[in-house]
Amino acid sequence: MDFTPSPAQQLLVATARDVLRRHYPIERAQALALDERGFDDTLWDQMAELGWPGLLVPPAFGGSGGSLLDVVLLVEEMGHACLAGPFITSAVVATSLIAAAGTPAQQKRVLPALAAGERIATLACLEESGAFDGDVALACDVPGRLHGRKLFVKDAHVAHDLLVAVRRGADLAVLLVPADRAGVTRLPLDTMSGEKLFEVAFDGVAVGSDDLLAPADAAAALASALEAGALARTAEMVGGAQRILDTVVEYAKTRVQGGRPIGGYQAIQHACADCVRDVDAARGLLHAAAWKASEGLPAAPDVALAKAYAGEACLAVARRGHQILGAIGYCEEHPLQLFHKRIQAASVDFGDAALHLETVARSIGLV
Amino acid sequence: MELALTAEERAFAEEVRRFLRAHPPETFPVEGVDAGYGSGAHSRAFLQALAAEGWLAMCWPKAYGGAERPMFFKLVLFEELALAGAPFGPLAGSWQTADAIIEYGSERLRREVLPAIARGEATFWQGYSEPGAGSDLLALTTEARRDGDDYVIRGHKIWSSHAGIASYGLVFARTSREARRSRGFSMFVVRNGTPGMDIRPIRSLTGDVYHHEVFLDDVRVPADLRLGPEGEGFVALLNGLDSDRFWGRFYKGPALARVLAQLVEHANTTVAHGAPLARDPVVRRRLASLAADIAALRLLFWRAACRMRDGAPITYETAMAKVLADETGQKLARLGMELLGMWGPLRRGSRGAKIGGELSHAYLTSLGHTIAGGTAEVLRTTVAVRGLGLPAEPRARAEAR
Structure with a gap:
């Protein structure tokens, strides 16, 4: 057992954190959420230069032939930054579908452009x-x-x-x-x-x-692409919930009521403790599923577990976050609401808890 | 990242499964009840069978008769034993005590007690809590007074598990009144039957005896049965408590997985309203959801295990995992009682009992799990203060250090 990402994965994560912190402050995410196009072309180009859209594209087509685990670690950072845009849609789901079932002509035409971020x-x-x-x-x-x-x-x-x-x-x-x-x-x-x-x-x-x-590959490839999408959106939820946790802990340390920080009161402490439990538990299942999928092992029940669990756990973090932040968290001005909405959207995307728990139910032997 | 057992670990798991097939766990006599933690009943015979395989001392240094196997082998053994429902109740406590003796025990403890642990003969009760010192452990009043080459211990311990059948007590006592609150405590390894020790059973709401209270009336203990330096007991205890939360709960996940499998079997074979109970979407969803909880729990414990192996600090990880283990156990027991309906309350051995009447016992024992070894409230505070850096409430400050 080893939960530590590889040096290359650590570099990917550190780069992502740095780039997103510098070029995608939370105010930008909030502004884009209200924007009709909702897409930062400049940042997308930067992401493409860093090779992110090419992670799942084979090297023969200009990508880096990375793994789903690489993608999951990267998307956690995107979730942490509340990044909007078509990364999961295009670089994870559509790309893996074409990489798995595209005809040679289609792959040659589309994959290099997808890897370069030139096509979506x-x-x-x-x-x-x-x-x-x-x-x-x-x-x-x-x-x-x-x-x-x-x-x-x-x-x-x-x-x-x-x-x-x-x-x-x-x-x-x-x-x-x-x-x-x-x-x-x-x-x-x-x-x-x-x-x-x-x-x-x-x-x-x-x-x-x-x-x-x-045609022979389409159904299986679609199922795999949906699985990749489920994993990526789980990563987005976990990253978002981690950001909510960071936010509420910081707030609990600095918001003073009754003469001391509210984080000194057990009611708040225990709510924060439940948040870190939910985030850590969801992340554990996410990494286990992504690791398995990346090793080429059958991972459908693991992905299902991870998606169902994270959906409920990360939404619980968001709701608790509102309670801890109090009135300020109810304002559009505060980013909590955006993380909450994104997590909610991700929780139903690529299969809601009911669908995934049915997969789990079969995997534990229920007739 | 490598989120699976190594080939060596898998081979060892298979070795344990072979052992369990050759020695069916249910055939061993037991002396003490199963308290529901996942480690089963207290069975010396089973412990000795594990000892005969060389597994009790397998991770110790060679100088103490060990085989210096990596610590993860203990975890693999725990998982397999718990999945099989084996009676290894006192094993975690014996291992923890052995580790403490290897780390800072006297020559005498190493010479007398370690070999007894390796043979599966020595088991231990914890003498920590007192009537006036529960969550506030530092309020304890038991005193150990130095008298020549001995200490003389006087006090009253309570909630000591299996104290009536164990070999030794680990008694936590104040050795100095001068030192500040968290200093001046020491730990002693006190043999059961030492004159002045009076162990009385406490019958729990399950109807069984698991806990005891222990009266220590000028119990004389040689100084070389003190575990660790005098006055440093609290630091050792805090480490011990972190370790206790880990070793006392690591096997809960696999034990719950075993109960879940029993409930799945029950749902598959029970007809309700003309169809298997397993076809009820609510039942399916709740059982599946518990499977996810149990899988998440297992990973949290393995993650903490990796931190321990790698020497990374443990601040909140084991406290958090313990609370999740106990609350998940309670959730599963509640669901089991619901699914069993009228059969739920039937006791073990009752006529007509389903799943061996296990669920009624699991339900009742689970009520104590969020209290024993640190209440869920104290541990959530630990997570918040030590893990997240939130300011301690005034009374919690000493504990958090």
């Missing part, structure tokens, strides 16, 4: 049920025309490519189509977290066989 891709998977249970109803003949819509598509406004999960006869298939192809319409949803979600409508969009990801 997003996954269009969810439909009316809003459930990540692999149930896709949108049917499409290939070649043919796509009619229908997808919901909760992230960062579609800045995406160059859409990965659309469709039903092709009895099989699941994934299409890689440019977001600006005729017949594609992106309609923004208004979210409390400032995350950019879209309904994407397809009105007779022409689809050819070149648009298909390798």
Whole structure:
């Protein structure tokens, strides 16, 4: 057993912390949350120079061939900084899907640009049920025309490519189509977290066989990509909850009421103790799942455990944070609300607790 | 990062499983009840069977008869024993005492007591709490007065586990009235049956005897049975308490995993409203959620273990893990009682009992776990003050140092 990240991972984390602290102060996150585009292009370019979008891209396509554990450690820092933008959407989920199931031509065309941060891709998977249970109803003949819509598509406004999960006869298939192809319409949803979600409508969009990801690999690759997304959003929650913990502890040390810091009162101390327990426990499960996935071991139950646990634990940290901070935490001016909203969004993304606990229920042998 | 056991550790786990198949744990006689911590009942015979494998002393220095195996082997052994529901109740206490003796024990303790521990013959009770000194341990009044080559101990200890059947007591007593509050305490290894020692059982709400109170009426103890330097006992005790929180709870996770597996089996085989109980979405979700809690718990303990192995400081990690262990145990016992319904309250051995009547016992014993070895409240304060750096309340300051 060894919980220490490798020297390379420590460097990645230290760099991320430093870059985000310098170029992405919390005021920037708060401003972008209220911004229609909600995306810092300059910072994205810096991230690309640091090679972050290429972490999951094989070296042959200009990436660094890193592991999911690398990604998880990096995204924890992003969560700690409340970073907005399409990193998870594009560099984790879409990238791993294309890396796993893209045709050679698609990979050659898209992966180098994704690694360089020059292209952004997003996954269009969810439909009316809003459930990540692999149930896709949108049917499409290939070649043919796509009619229908997808919901909760992230960062579609800045995406160059859409990965659309469709039903092709009895099989699941994934299409890689440019977001600006005729017949594609992106309609923004208004979210409390400032995350950019879209309904994407397809009105007779022409689809050819070149648009298909390798059919034999598509279903398994989609499942793996959703797993990667679940891990990344878990990391985001853990990083965000850690930041809330840091914030409330600092506040408890300095906010004086009744003649002494409120952190000197046991009621506050115990609430803070529960926060650190929740963060540490969630992080343990996260790292265990990410490590397993990175070692190529079957990790689905571990990812499910980690996502379900973190969703509940990190939200509990956020709610306790509001109670500890008192009235100031209720203000938009204070960043706590933004961390809380992001954690809430992440807790339901790529499978909510109910979905993941069902995976766990099967893994512990419930019939 | 390497979040799995090494090949050597896995091989040792397999060796332990083979031992358990050859020596089914339920066939060993027991002298003392299972207090629900996950280490099972007090069974000298089982301890001696472990000793015969060379496992009790396996991590000690060779000079003391050990094999200098890494500390993690103890943890692997704990996990396997707890998963099997084996009766290794006194093992953690024996190991902790051995470690303290190896670190700062007298020649006599090393010569007399260590070999007895290695043979599985010596077990220990803790004489820390007193009627007037519970969470506020420094309020204790038991005194050890120096008299020539001996100390003479006078006082009243309480909540001492298995004191009636153990070999020695670890008695914490004041050796100086002059020193400031946290100084002037010493620890003594006192053999059961020493004249002046009167051990009386306390029957708990389970109906069993686990705790005892111990009256020490001028008990004479040779000075070389003092454990550690005179007056430094509190520092040793604080380290001991941190260590106690770790070693006294490390096996809780695997023990809870065993109970969870029993509840899963129960849910799979019990029909309610025409379908297996396991098909009830609420039941599924709650059992799965407990599985996540138990997995998280296990990792917190292993993380603390890594810090101990690597010599990194432990400030809040074991206190936090202990509270989570005990509260998770309570949560699981509550759920078990709910799932068992009318069968829940049936005692061990009762006609018609399900899962051996284990849950009623687990439910009742779990009530004491958030009190024993540091209450959940005291430990949350420890986490906040020592771990997060929050200012101590005036009364908590000494403890936090």
